Amino acid sequence: MRKYVPEILIGAIPVVLAFLLFLGQNVVPVLMFAVLGFVVFYASRGRGKLTALSSQQRRPSKKENPFTFEQIGGQEKAKQELVEALDFLVRQEQIAKLGIRPLKGILLAGPPGTGKTLLAKAAAHYTDSIYLAASGSEFVEMYVGVGAGRIRDLFKEARSKAQKEKKSSAVIFIDEIEVIGGKRDGGQQREYDQTLNQLLTEMDGIYANEAPRILLIAATNRKEMLDSALLRPGRFDRHIQVDLPDKKGRLHILNIHASNKPIADTVDLERIAAESFGFSGAQLESVMNEAAIYALREEHEKIDEKHLSMAIDKVMMGEKTDREASKEERERVALHELGHAIMAEIIRPGSVSQVALSPRGKALGYVRHNPLQDQYLYTKAFLNGQIMIALGGAAAEEMFYGERSTGSRGDFDQAMDIVKTLVESGLTELGIIDASMMTKEAWASITRTILDELMGQTKETLEAKREVFTLSLQTLIREETLSGEEFRQLLKENAAA
Known part of the structure; x- marks a missing residue:
C-alpha cells in the first residue's frame, strides 16, 4: 500500500484545489505550502539532485563481471601488497588467533590509467564481496549536508546488499578521494569538510567483529593533498603505490590485450613494449585497440608491426591531420x-x-x-x-x-x-x-x-x-x-x- 502513496497524493491534490476554488478560497498560499512541503519531504528522504542520494533506489544495480588479479598486468608489487591485505578478510580464523586487527581502508595512489579501479574490482572478487563504486565528486554539492548523507547511504547500502546476498563482506571503492578528503585549513565549515567528517565517522564505525565486514578502498592521483586524519593508521591502514609499469609489465599488459586480437607472427611485442616507455596500462590498451583499427582500415586480416607503431604515434601525439603547409x-x-x-x-x-x-x-x-x-x-x-x-x-x-x-x-x-x-x-x-x-x-x-x-x-x-x-x-x-x-x-x- 505504501508504494502507492505518491500516486494517491498526486490524484487527491487537484481534487482538493478544485474544491477550494469552488468555495471561493485563494489557493495560492496552499500551492506555495504544498511546494515547500514537497521539497522538505524529498530532502528528508534523500532524493533529488539537491539532496543526498537514496542509494537503495537511485544507485544503479548491475551485475559486475568477475574480474581477477590475473587479468591485471604490470602491477605485480601492488597486487602482492593488496592480496596480503585482503587475506585479513579471507583468512579470518587465522588472523584472529594471532590477534591481528583487520584493515579498515586501503589507499591506492598513482598516476591515471595505472589500474587502480581494476585492482579494487579484483579485490572484491578475491574476497567474494559485494562491490560498490563511487567517485569523490558524487559526494560534493553546494548544499550543506548532501555529501554527508550520501556517505551514510553508501555504507548503509553496502551492508544491506551484503546481507541480502548473504555475503560476509563488502568492498566500497571511492575514486578521486582527494575531492572530499583534501586537507582542512581550519577555517569556516564547508560542505566537503562535513562530508570528510562523515567519512571519518563511518570508518571509525567499522569493527572487526561486525557482520558483514566493510573494507574501504580509495584511489587518488594526488596523495599529498589528503588530510592527515584520513591517512592515519586505523583508517587507511595500508598505502599501496600503483606506478607506471616497467618494460616487463608493459609486455604483460600488451599480451593480455592481444589475447583476443589476430596478431601477425612477425610482430615483436617485446619491441613494442620497449618503444612504449612511460605508457600507462590504459594507454597500452589504447595502442592495441588503435592498431586493430588501422588493420581494419587497410583490410588486413592480422595486425602487423607497422600498425602497432602507428598506434603508438597516435596515442603519443594524436591522429594524422589533413593540414597542408606552404x-x-x-x-x-x-x-x-x-x-x-x-x-x-x-x-x-x-x-x-x-x-x-x-x-x-x-x-x-x-x-x-x-x-x-x-x-x-x-x-x-x-x-x-x-x-x-x-x-x-x-x-x-x-x-x-x-x-x-x-x-x-x-x-x-x-x-x-x-x-x-x-x-x-x-x-x-x-x-x-x-x-x-x-x-x-x-x-x-x-x-x-x-x-x-x-x-x-x-x-x-x-x-x-x-x-x-x-x-x-x-x-x-x-x-x-x-x-x-x-x-x-x-x-x-x-x-x-
Whole structure:
C-alpha cells in the first residue's frame, strides 16, 4: 500500500484545489505550502539532485563481471601488497588467533590509467564481496549536508546488499578521494569538510567483529593533498603505490590485450613494449585497440608491426591531420626536425627511430626516438643532452633563417621541465636548495643561464653539420617519412660527400 502513496497524493491534490476554488478560497498560499512541503519531504528522504542520494533506489544495480588479479598486468608489487591485505578478510580464523586487527581502508595512489579501479574490482572478487563504486565528486554539492548523507547511504547500502546476498563482506571503492578528503585549513565549515567528517565517522564505525565486514578502498592521483586524519593508521591502514609499469609489465599488459586480437607472427611485442616507455596500462590498451583499427582500415586480416607503431604515434601525439603547409613552411619544419634528429644522433648514436613531416595532432612534424633501457636515475650530462636535443629544432631555424618560429614552443616547455628537474635535484650551480623557496626571479635567472649556455653549444655543434642539413633537406621533403636506418644511411652518405 505504501508504494502507492505518491500516486494517491498526486490524484487527491487537484481534487482538493478544485474544491477550494469552488468555495471561493485563494489557493495560492496552499500551492506555495504544498511546494515547500514537497521539497522538505524529498530532502528528508534523500532524493533529488539537491539532496543526498537514496542509494537503495537511485544507485544503479548491475551485475559486475568477475574480474581477477590475473587479468591485471604490470602491477605485480601492488597486487602482492593488496592480496596480503585482503587475506585479513579471507583468512579470518587465522588472523584472529594471532590477534591481528583487520584493515579498515586501503589507499591506492598513482598516476591515471595505472589500474587502480581494476585492482579494487579484483579485490572484491578475491574476497567474494559485494562491490560498490563511487567517485569523490558524487559526494560534493553546494548544499550543506548532501555529501554527508550520501556517505551514510553508501555504507548503509553496502551492508544491506551484503546481507541480502548473504555475503560476509563488502568492498566500497571511492575514486578521486582527494575531492572530499583534501586537507582542512581550519577555517569556516564547508560542505566537503562535513562530508570528510562523515567519512571519518563511518570508518571509525567499522569493527572487526561486525557482520558483514566493510573494507574501504580509495584511489587518488594526488596523495599529498589528503588530510592527515584520513591517512592515519586505523583508517587507511595500508598505502599501496600503483606506478607506471616497467618494460616487463608493459609486455604483460600488451599480451593480455592481444589475447583476443589476430596478431601477425612477425610482430615483436617485446619491441613494442620497449618503444612504449612511460605508457600507462590504459594507454597500452589504447595502442592495441588503435592498431586493430588501422588493420581494419587497410583490410588486413592480422595486425602487423607497422600498425602497432602507428598506434603508438597516435596515442603519443594524436591522429594524422589533413593540414597542408606552404612550401616555405614545409622547408622550415623539415629543417627544424632535422635539427632534432641530427642532434640526437650526435649525442646518442642510433637513437632516432623515425623522422616525419606528416602533421599529427598539433605537430607539423616529429622525430620518434628509439627507446632507451628503462631508466629512473639521470645524471647532469644526460639531462643536458636531453635539453640540447630539445633545442636542436630552434637552433636549426636560427642557423638558416636568423630567427625562431612558434613551432619551438613545445620544445622549450620540455627543456624548462628538465631545468626544473636539474634545480630540484641539486645538479646546478645553485647546489642543494629548497626549490619551493626560490622566487620567480631566481627561477627565471637560472633557467635563462642554463638554456642560453646549452643553446650556444647546440648551435656550435649543428653549425659543423650545416652541409648535412643542406643535402638531407630535399630528401626529407620528398620522402616525408624516413626510418631511423634510412636517416642514418643518409647521414653517412652526406658525411662521405
